[in-house]
Amino acid sequence: MVKANEDAVAKLDTELRRGAVVLAVLSQLRTAQYGYSLRQALAQRGMPIEEGTLYPLLRRLEEQGVLASDWRINDGPPRRYYKLNPRGTRLLAELTTNWHALVATMNQLVD
Amino acid sequence: MDTHAIIDDYINNVAAKLPRRQRNDIGLELRTLLTEQVRSAAQSAGRSPDGEMAVEVLRHFGRPDEVAARYAPAGFQLIESEYVPLVLKLAAICIAIQWAVTLPLVFSARLTFGEWWLRWGFSAFAWCGVLVLWFAAAGWVQRRFPVDPSTGARPGIHWLFWVPFPKDWHPGEADATQRRAALGAAPIGALLTVLFSAPAWILGHLLPAGVNTSWALYDVNFKRWLLPPLIALMAVRLVLFATVTLSERWRAPTEAIRFGLWVGFVALLYWAVFGWHIFAHPLTDALFKAWLLFFLLVNTVQILLWIRRAAVRVPQIIEKR
Numbered sequence: 001m002v003k004a005n006e007d008a009v010a011k012l013d014t015e016l017r018r019g020a021v022v023l024a025v026l027s028q029l030r031t032a033q034y035g036y037s038l039r040q041a042l043a044q045r046g047m048p049i050e051e052g053t054l055y056p057l058l059r060r061l062e063e064q065g066v067l068a069s070d071w072r073i074n075d076g077p078p079r080r081y082y083k084l085n086p087r088g089t090r091l092l093a094e095l096t097t098n099w100h101a102l103v104a105t106m107n108q109l110v111d
Numbered sequence: 112m113d114t115h116a117i118i119d120d121y122i123n124n125v126a127a128k129l130p131r132r133q134r135n136d137i138g139l140e141l142r143t144l145l146t147e148q149v150r151s152a153a154q155s156a157g158r159s160p161d162g163e164m165a166v167e168v169l170r171h172f173g174r175p176d177e178v179a180a181r182y183a184p185a186g187f188q189l190i191e192s193e194y195v196p197l198v199l200k201l202a203a204i205c206i207a208i209q210w211a212v213t214l215p216l217v218f219s220a221r222l223t224f225g226e227w228w229l230r231w232g233f234s235a236f237a238w239c240g241v242l243v244l245w246f247a248a249a250g251w252v253q254r255r256f257p258v259d260p261s262t263g264a265r266p267g268i269h270w271l272f273w274v275p276f277p278k279d280w281h282p283g284e285a286d287a288t289q290r291r292a293a294l295g296a297a298p299i300g301a302l303l304t305v306l307f308s309a310p311a312w313i314l315g316h317l318l319p320a321g322v323n324t325s326w327a328l329y330d331v332n333f334k335r336w337l338l339p340p341l342i343a344l345m346a347v348r349l350v351l352f353a354t355v356t357l358s359e360r361w362r363a364p365t366e367a368i369r370f371g372l373w374v375g376f377v378a379l380l381y382w383a384v385f386g387w388h389i390f391a392h393p394l395t396d397a398l399f400k401a402w403l404l405f406f407l408l409v410n411t412v413q414i415l416l417w418i419r420r421a422a423v424r425v426p427q428i429i430e431k432r
Contacts, residue, residue: 035140036147052173055144056181059137063184077147080140 021049023099025057026084026092029067034079058082066091117165117282118145121175124280127419128179128193137182145169166282175280190246191253194274196416198242203412205238211405218397249274297352304345308338326395330388337383344376370417377410 024047028038035055042049061067066088071078084092112120119142126138149168153160172178176193183192190198213231216222222230249272256266306313311327318324329338351372355365383389384403390396 035144036151051144051148052178052181055141059182077143078139079143 017047020047020099021053021057022061023092023095024049025054025061026066026088026095029082029084029088030092032081032083034081036079038082061088112162112283114149114160114162114165115146117162117169118142118149120282121145121169121280124175125178128176128196129182133182141178145172148172162282169280169282174278189250190243191250194246194250197275198246200412200416202239202242204409205242206235207405207408209235209238210408211401214404215397215401218400219393245272246274248272294356297349297356300345300349300352304342304349307345308342326390326392328391330391330396333383333387333389337379337387341376341379341383344372344379348372348376370414373410374414377407377414380407 024042025038028041028045033041035051035058038058039049039051039054042054058067058069062069062082066085067082068085068088069080069082072081073079122138122142122145125141126134129137145168149160149165152168153164156164158164173181174193180192209231213227216231217224217227249269252268252272256268258265258269311324311329314322314324314327348369351365351369355369380403384400384407388396389399389403
């Protein structure tokens with residue numbers, strides 16, 4: 001019974017975070033990052049994302065025209081770096097405003 | 112296998128299931144990311160990266176067909192991406208069986224080709240629709256009633272619309288499967304080559320004296336013109352399979368020879384089915400051609416899949432030091 005309850009909470013928590021993943025990713029791409037470094041940056045800030053979710057998401061955001069990418073060879077292997085393009089920057093600003101409004105509303109509701 | 116070989120094997124497996132235009136791009140990116148992940152996992156564990164660790168990281172990342180499906184465009188999908196190759200293979204097999212069972216009516220002159228096509232030939236494609244509906248229903252059932260992640264048990268309703276679970280990935284499995292296939296193909300091929308060269312003569316020696324084996328006699332023209340090159344091709348293939356079994360792996364030149372012989376053999380057999388009488392006895396001829404046609408259609412699909420797989424090798428990028 002307790003385990004079933006824990007499972008249900010974990011599932012709802014995952015659902016809750018899923019909605020915020022895109023905003024979290026966009027927020028870290030004001031500067032160029034490659035998949036692995038982005039995942040580490042998000043995890044360090046308390047937003048761990050499964051690599052199997054993150055890497056395809058980056059491709060999808062690029063296909064949707066909000067990210068730009070290029071291959072760079074610095075020290076080590078060639079890596080594909082992603083960065084917000086002008087459309088992505090506008091999208092991030094809009095989503096951030098919506099996020100703040102949502103957080104304010106939710107705070108009023110839950111407090 | 113070392114870490115790089117294991118990652119390459121995995122990446123090639125993923126790439127084989129991606130649309131052609133995305134293969135190299137996604138494959139190259141994944142290789143970099145997964146290599147880095149294996150290195151990082153090794154660092155955390157305080158040891159150098161090894162094959163065991165690479166397999167662990169890749170298993171955690173997902174089965175190749177699952178990973179490829181994550182890169183599929185978002186939106187409604189009637190059939191899960193990971194099941195599309197299976198649906199295609201099953202459709203080809205169903206069509207081949209229907210054609211093979213009904214084509215003797217044409218070979219034995221009971222139907223014209225046009226009549227057969229209208230009655231049996233075209234309708235075989237209905238299997239595609241049946242399979243699409245089946246897999247779509249199975250997909251809906253699997254989404255609606257998912258597998259219990261803690262036990263891995265499939266709910267009972269899954270058996271109502273059963274579809275196989277995609278196979279787990281094991282590094283180097285393709286090479287091992289090919290070696291096993293070569294090992295099995297050599298003796299079976301030898302037996303078939305002998306039987307194919309003179310079936311009536313062999314049956315005459317195997318069966319009790321007095322049993323009529325004239326139904327197994329080849330048509331004179333087939334025996335004179337087409338049988339010798341067919342037997343020659345079969346014999347060369349046998350030598351090749353035996354060589355590969357001894358050397359334990361297929362290399363680029365042996366793969367190319369194998370492919371050439373395979374295509375040549377299948378093309379000659381298609382010609383035999385549609386352009387020649389193979390057996391002198393009409394019933395033997397019709398039944399054998401039906402079986403042969405099934406064999407040929409399955410081989411044609413296998414050749415096409417082989418070409419598709421062979422084209423998938425994500426290129427290497429030289430690391431800057």
